[in-house]
Amino acid sequence: MNVLVTGGAGFIGSNFIFHILDQHPNYRVVCLDALTYAGNLSTLESVMDNSKFRFVKGDITDRELIDQLFKEEKFDFVVNFAAESHVDRSIEDPGVFLKTNILGTQVLMDASRTYGIKRFHQVSTDEVYGDLPLDRPDLFFTEETPIHTSSPYSASKASADLLVQAYHRTFKLPVTISRCSNNYGPYHFPEKLIPLMISRALNDESLPVYGKGENVRDWLYVGDHCTAIDLILHKGKEGEVYNIGGHNEKSNLEVVKTILRELGKPESLITYVKDRVGHDMRYAINPTKTRRELGWEPTTLFDDGIKQTIKWYLDNRTWWENIISGDYKDYYKKMYEDRQGDE
Numbered sequence: 001m002n003v004l005v006t007g008g009a010g011f012i013g014s015n016f017i018f019h020i021l022d023q024h025p026n027y028r029v030v031c032l033d034a035l036t037y038a039g040n041l042s043t044l045e046s047v048m049d050n051s052k053f054r055f056v057k058g059d060i061t062d063r064e065l066i067d068q069l070f071k072e073e074k075f076d077f078v079v080n081f082a083a084e085s086h087v088d089r090s091i092e093d094p095g096v097f098l099k100t101n102i103l104g105t106q107v108l109m110d111a112s113r114t115y116g117i118k119r120f121h122q123v124s125t126d127e128v129y130g131d132l133p134l135d136r137p138d139l140f141f142t143e144e145t146p147i148h149t150s151s152p153y154s155a156s157k158a159s160a161d162l163l164v165q166a167y168h169r170t171f172k173l174p175v176t177i178s179r180c181s182n183n184y185g186p187y188h189f190p191e192k193l194i195p196l197m198i199s200r201a202l203n204d205e206s207l208p209v210y211g212k213g214e215n216v217r218d219w220l221y222v223g224d225h226c227t228a229i230d231l232i233l234h235k236g237k238e239g240e241v242y243n244i245g246g247h248n249e250k251s252n253l254e255v256v257k258t259i260l261r262e263l264g265k266p267e268s269l270i271t272y273v274k275d276r277v278g279h280d281m282r283y284a285i286n287p288t289k290t291r292r293e294l295g296w297e298p299t300t301l302f303d304d305g306i307k308q309t310i311k312w313y314l315d316n317r318t319w320w321e322n323i324i325s326g327d328y329k330d331y332y333k334k335m336y337e338d339r340q341g342d343e
């Protein structure tokens with residue numbers, strides 16, 4: 001099988017590439033990534049010399065590039081992780097989110113139709129469902145929950161989901177969609193909550209928490225997410241949506257305090273800041289369908305996963321310190337352009 005992973009230099013995409021190369025050693029994986037601010041080629045350093053792996057720098061909205069790549073590689077599977085994904089950034093500049101997340105998905109599906117891929121998988125988010133009230137812990141998002149977006153980011157992802165479903169119905173494109181809860185684990189970009197708090201706490205800097213820190217998220221360890229996508233890709237029913245959740249609901253404040261406790265840092269580092277505009281209160285996924293149809297369940301409890309994650313950041317300080325300093329942006333030029341010149 002020949003697999004295209006878009007956005008593979010990002011957090012979840014890179015972990016998925018590692019998973020596929022490990023679990024399916026006969027598969028060939030092509031990673032397409034534009035290396036925007038959250039794409040980090042150094043994350044993929046360990047697989048760059050793998051004969052079953054190829055990296056291509058490019059944008060999923062570039063029709064000419066996409067067409068040429070599909071023609072060359074004759075993909076069996078397309079897994080679309082590529083997306084602008086930061087809510088705060090989407091509030092500041094919605095346009096780039098609409099272009100990448102919606103039009104980029106269209107370009108990929110048009111090529112998938114032309115070249116007859118076996119499965120197009122769209123990686124989405126539970127944020128398309130909106131949010132749930134804090135005082136109703138009995139409520140969960142299911143695949144039948146109506147879409148009710150809160151930010152330009154979630155609206156762009158919901159739009160892409162609808163487009164994917166439309167291509168399935170109109171053009172019979174073999175598609176699946178997964179909607180996951182908040183991921184955490186190795187290689188998470190330092191602007192996100194958990195890695196941001198870890199990096200700042202290690203440097204004894206203030207830890208900014210929105211509002212009162214009451215917002216609740218269902219935390220999913222990235223390795224569990226990759227296993228679920230693998231199952232959906234191979235065994236999921238065409239045209240279906242699958243929810244992927246971690247059964248690990250925690251308030252933002254609980255998460256921050258857990259990190260401080262694990263690092264032996266004082267809670268006095270916490271600073272409460274003005275809340276985000278339109279901040280969703282609670283996300284909670286019901287993954288019963290995924291368990292019933294595919295036999296998947298998360299295996300990593302939050303208490304274990306957060307310890308593993310903190311240890312990874314302690315053991316890999318150079319990786320995230322280079323991002324914070326901006327040095328990671330030079331990695332493509334130093335490592336990949338030089339590599340191309342040697343071919």
